[in-house]
Amino acid sequence: MLAPPLPENQTRLIALRGGLGSVPGVRLAGVHAGIKRRKRDLALVTFDREQLCAAVVTTNEMKAAPILVSAEHLAAEGATMRALVCNSGCANACTGERGERDVRATAAQAGALLGIAATQVVVASTGVIGVPLPLDRVQRGLERCVAQLEEGGKAAHDAAEAIMTTDRVPKLAAYAFYHQEKRYVVGGVAKGSGMIAPNMATMLAFIATDLPMQRASLDTALRQATDETFNMISVDGDMSTNDAVYAFAPVGDAAPPPAFLLAFRRVALDLALAMVDDGEGATKRLEVRVLGAHDEPQARTVARAIINSNLVKTALYGEDPNWGRIIAAAGAVKAGVDPARWSLVLNDKPWVDEGGIERLSEAQAHAELEQHEIVVEVHLGLGEAGATAWGCDLSRDYVRINASYRT
Amino acid sequence: MLAPPLPENQTRLIALRGGLGSVPGVRLAGVHAGIKRRKRDLALVTFDREQLCAAVVTTNEMKAAPILVSAEHLAAEGATMRALVCNSGCANACTGERGERDVRATAAQAGALLGIAATQVVVASTGVIGVPLPLDRVQRGLERCVAQLEEGGKAAHDAAEAIMTTDRVPKLAAYAFYHQEKRYVVGGVAKGSGMIAPNMATMLAFIATDLPMQRASLDTALRQATDETFNMISVDGDMSTNDAVYAFAPVGDAAPPPAFLLAFRRVALDLALAMVDDGEGATKRLEVRVLGAHDEPQARTVARAIINSNLVKTALYGEDPNWGRIIAAAGAVKAGVDPARWSLVLNDKPWVDEGGIERLSEAQAHAELEQHEIVVEVHLGLGEAGATAWGCDLSRDYVRINASYRT
DSSP: OOOOOOOOOSOOOEEESSGGGGSTTEEEEEEOOSSSSSSOOEEEEEEEEEEEEEEEEOOOSSOOHHHHHHHHHHHSTTOOEEEEEEEEEEOOOSOHHHHHHHHHHHHHHHHHHHTSOGGGEEEEEEEETTOOOOHHHHHHHHHHHHHHOBOSHHHHHHHHHHTOSSOSSOEEEEEEEEETTEEEEEEEEEEOOSOOTTSOOOOEEEEEESSOBOHHHHHHHHHHHHHHTGGGTTTTTOOSSSOEEEEEEEBOSSOOOHHHHHHHHHHHHHHHHHHHHTOTTOOOEEEEEEEEESSHHHHHHHHHHHHTOHHHHHHHHTTOOOHHHHHHHHHHTTSOOOTTTOEEEETTEEEEETTTEEOSOHHHHHHHHTSSEEEEEEEOSSOSEEEEEEEEOOOHHHHHHHHTSOO | OOOOOOOOOSOOOEEESOGGGGSTTEEEEEEOOSSSSSSOOEEEEEEEEEEEEEEEEOOOSSOOHHHHHHHHHHHSTTOOEEEEEEEEEEOOOSOHHHHHHHHHHHHHHHHHHHTSOGGGEEEEEEEETTOOOOHHHHHHHHHHHHHHOBOSHHHHHHHHHHTOSSOSSOEEEEEEEEETTEEEEEEEEEEOOSOOTTTTOOOEEEEEESSOBOHHHHHHHHHHHHHHTGGGTTTTTOOSSSOEEEEEEEBOSSOOOHHHHHHHHHHHHHHHHHHHHTOTTOOOEEEEEEEEESSHHHHHHHHHHHHTOHHHHHHHHTTOOOHHHHHHHHHHTTSOOOTTTOEEEETTEEEEETTTEEOSOHHHHHHHHTSSEEEEEEEOSSOSEEEEEEEEOOOHHHHHHHHTSOO
């Protein structure tokens, strides 16, 4: 994995292997409930203490039932959460009123089994749209989850598997840090192996910490990290009916230290890049750094336009140094790019200078594109702002996977 | 070809085979100038009379040099055109100041050979971005074009071939109509075989008539037809650096009759659908009719969002009746769709009713999708407005073609 472009900081983060399971007080299980034919499809996460919960969810107008019901749970005055239920195999989206009833029933089942209120359960789903949730299987699956709940990496791995759809690998990330001589952890789990936007593949991420804090602090940390990570692998991070990122932390009074914010962003970035690397049919990772922009929104808009261009993605797959497609994508988004000022850098080598002057030969550029990890810098020559986006190539396997998703 | 959804009208249109070559007073040629290795790559079209010229061009900020220079020619007070030069194999985009110089030189070469002003020549290009135009080859090619100029379908076919890139077939359309007992023709030629947006494949179309009219009438006819045809196979029709539609008509005083507007729109629609059917790797045509919208902009936005969804396109290729992807695409674009009100109709059969109730079994829906031409109606249940968009599926061949476009 490339060194991520984090700000330099003296604060030492300790990488851990257990993902969400590395966070003290978190118990997990992942089982096969029978929503899918054979694979694990139901995850349960519980918290020993009451948790604040912050959310960033899809802005799609067809929000799935679990998004809507969980939002109600979170919106209650002083709400705290104690558990998270997530299934794969069925998105419970476009399922009408029945869909919402089924989410409430799921939360009630989990609450009864755990001895907590139904409104203290966050529910998330991913899978096929338009199919109702098989409630009886969820009920039996939850019973088995409760029996298997445990701390640690093995359980976290099972839970990570249970939320996968076309993902090839489970996605876990965790970092420990020290604050006032105490050790804390931020850990997370995610699913998402689509090319994400513009393709509406569901992205789910759950991040927790054992550092107590105020609600506003958790909310800010989640929003900032999402803008710089999950939203930079997807246009607005808001396309699917089921997209959601939930963050959990115990209730506290103190403002979190910089080390927490760093660890949180790092967990989010690791999870986001794991999704990019697991892109459906992906053979390469592309990092697009836009520099010299007027402001950050302009930089982000251009970076995401390039990352999301099918022509850029297919050229990358074919290792074709067709830089015109990159520039055409930058221009198409109408972000105020100056056609006379841009230049390109490929893997730290000057590629195309102002005025379209090629500095690398076609053969040289092709050789750079043979690498697995490609970094393209787009210098706009307009100001000082920048942004980074990450994506993958578009291969024939992407089409194969998505042409027969349900079969 | 499906019967296009034109308004019912008593006016009789007579379909002709010669495309632009069916228009009296138009002469054409298409030759191999050597910009490409083997195929025809340079077209010349001349008009016996002075022509008004209206244009709809890309809004991409990286407009190609021929777009910019031709816009200057058209912008001159009282400007009339006498010729059109179009090459394939080189987009002359992102070529800096040299690119514009090369367009002016091309126009000057054509003007000198034809005995007209350089500013009476429209220039268009399509092909690889970032490569300069080989002016000497263009010069020699223009000389051969001038020697071969002729009226009629054979020359129109040669010219249509000369502007192709990944197109598999030349695209021609022409209709005759009678007005005050005189016969007139609207004829056109186009290129474009990409999935068009979001993929920035260049779309070019040139449409001419022998019916004299005022400048404003030609302009209105072009804009209306473009909105309902070319822009409904592409997001805004404005993504590529080189996209352009030019319309030509002799100078006159009268307002054009309804028959002209019908014929013009029909030519535009035939050319647009020919592009859809020739989509790179396309195996199916999808027509999306959005009905019951608040207003036409809403209907267009939703129709285009569905047509442009990679997940919808791949499901179509796989004949997978995954209707959730259609609805998710409609919701993602944030056009004000009500999740409780939509319903779907597939090939005139009720498919999914309000509340997500399936009316066709999976097997029945799959059988409908086996057809080559698929029509999906999306009823929004909000009002009376509607719009239609056309697209194709996303196949493995699309990736193959675009991964190695230059090699």
